[in-house]
Amino acid sequence: MTPLMLSFLALVCITCGSALVMLWTKNILHAALAMFMTMLGLAGLYVLAYADVMAVSHLMIYVGGVLILILFGIMLTNQNSRGDKDQNNLVTEESSRVVPMLIGLAIFAGLVFILARGNFGGIEIADPNSKLSFVGVSLLTEYAMPFELVGIYLLIALIGSTYIAKHDE
C-alpha cells in the first residue's frame, strides 16, 4: 500500500461519499455543501491522474462559479412545493427511493462488469510532469480554432441566459 494509493482511496471515499450524501439528503443546502466536497475530491483525483491544470481549473470553475450559481438558484426560488409562500424550509420532495437507487446500483454493477471484461493493457504513464505549458501551447496553436469557438459559445450562452432570466412583464 503505497502513499499514492492511500491518498487515492481517501479521495475516492470523499468523492463518492459526498455524492451519496447528495443522493440521500432532502435538504438542498446540504446537497450544495456535499457537492462542494465532491468537487474537491474530484480535483484531487485529477491531480493523481497527473492533470494539474485540469484540477486547478476544475476547482476555480466549479467551486467558484457553478456552486455559486446553484446557491443563487436555491435562494431565488422557493423549494416548498406545497404553495406555502411564507417560509422556505429547503426540504424538497422526492419520488420513492427504492426503485431509483436499485436502477443506479444496476448501472454501477453493469459498468463494473463491462470494465472487468475490457483489456486496458499495462500502465505506461506517458508524462508524469506538469501539463501546464503543454496545455497553453496547444490551446493557442493546434486547438486555436476550437478555443475561439468555445469562447463564442460561452458568450452566446451567457447572453442567452441573462435574456432568459430577464424579468419581463
Add this chain to the structure above:
Amino acid sequence: MMNNEIPLLLFLWAAACLFAIGFSMLILKRNAIFVLMGIELMLNAANLNLIAFSRQDTTNQGLLLGIFVLVVGVCEMAVALALVIQAYRQFQHIDLGRFKSRN
C-alpha cells in the same frame, strides 16, 4: 517506479460510481435544482474518464477535450438555472412532478 502507479481500472470504477449516483439522482429527485446537480455529477464522471485515459496518451488529447467539456458544462448550468428561475416565475414552484402545460 511504474508499479507504484494507480491502476486505470480504479479510476474507471470511481467514475462509474459517480455516474450511477448522478443517474439515480436524476430519476429520484423532483426538485429541478437537484436534477441539475445530478447532471453535473454525470458530466464530471465522463470527464474523469477522459482525464484517466489521457494519463497514458503521449498527445494528451483527453485532457484538452476535458477542458472543453468543462466550458460546455458551465454554459449548460448557466442556461439551465436561468430556465429554472423563469419556470419558478411562471409556476411559483420548481417541482418537476407538478409541471403542467397550460392548454
